[in-house]
Amino acid sequence: MTRAKLDFVSNSSFTSSQKTELLKVDNKDLSFNLMYWELCAGGSTSREILVYGKAHHEFTYPDNEGWHKGTVPTVFSVLPVLRIKDRRPSSPFQDKELVLAEAIIIDTFLAGRFGLLGDNEWESIAIKTFHSSIHYLRERCFSFVLMVPVELRKKAREDFLDGFMKKFCEDHEYHLKANGSNGHYVGNKLSLADIHLSNVIHFFSMAPWGKMALDRFKQYESLWKVNETVEKVPEIAEWRQSALFKGLEECTVGFYSANGAPEDQPES
Structure with missing residues (x-):
């Protein structure tokens, strides 16, 4: 076609x-x-x-x-x-x-x-670098966990959470501490990287195994602080409480339910 x-x-x-x-x-x-x-x-x-x-x-x-x-x-x-x-x-x-x-x-x-790429060329490069790394965390979730045969999804999910995601969190925690653990990836102001991390964390939270994913993210204080900082931005907080956003959440949960391992499905 x-x-x-x-x-x-x-x-x-x-x-x-x-x-x-x-x-x-x-x-x-x-x-x-x-x-x-x-x-x-x-x-x-x-x-x-x-x-x-x-x-x-x-x-x-x-x-x-x-x-x-x-x-x-x-x-x-x-x-x-x-x-x-x-x-x-x-x-x-x-x-x-x-x-x-x-x-x-x-x-x-x-x-x-919209002013989310830092104050100079180096900050822009750094923010784009973090954004790229965060983006591929989600993409690897699709390729490693969701788009595999049903009988392999449980092991794939475990390998992803305890392998790739763990390494991701360790790496990002290191760099966030180097920035002062202030709730931002670069400097002391909101950036693309901050918003993207919070979005990806929220995306994982809607999986049938979302609690396991959140528990792992929360083990890294500097990383989790970024998510909390973004959630307090007034425009974003209002958006995430809107009826339109709640409808997108509902559709996402439905997508995950259709692509999770059988043991991840809620009991009827």
Whole structure:
């Protein structure tokens, strides 16, 4: 099946220089449409950056029937996809939109737009490095634990929690202590890395084995403090209490239940 595609490469109708000019437009004059699944997973951090930045945004979800027929347009046949338009009535970019793909790129792009990449170039590099490491913790959960035959999931989950996740926590605890155990990865202000860690911890909490995962995270005081710090950010705290977010949580729990080991399923 060939999936419908969104234009990504610059061309004569919307050149790279024109796209660069659109990127210079102030945040308040842009609208952001983020399409991702009805889950708290790969699109969650970008959602929270848009909420935190008080951006003019819309969260949309693919039509399942259209997705299976290939009529939902994407860049690489995966989600998330971010579409950006100029909201100004007199905009020189009428009927034009920027399209971004890949969760890591969208996260870091939005973090730069909304002041979450530190105060200088080195801090930006450090934050992006931590973000990448955190991102792959979740991705390895998918590949190591969820996307394996049912009969292997229990052992895969145990190996993941006591192996890869343990090493991840030890490594990140070391670097967080080096930053003063102040609830942030870099410096003393909120960053992309902080928000991303909290999102991934929350994602694990919704697994059938979520309590085991949280117990392991909580063993590392500096790491857990980052999560607690993010949860207190007013915009994020309000978002996570919203009806929309609760609906995403419910869908995520359902996804996990369908992909857990039989012994992880709740008793009926």
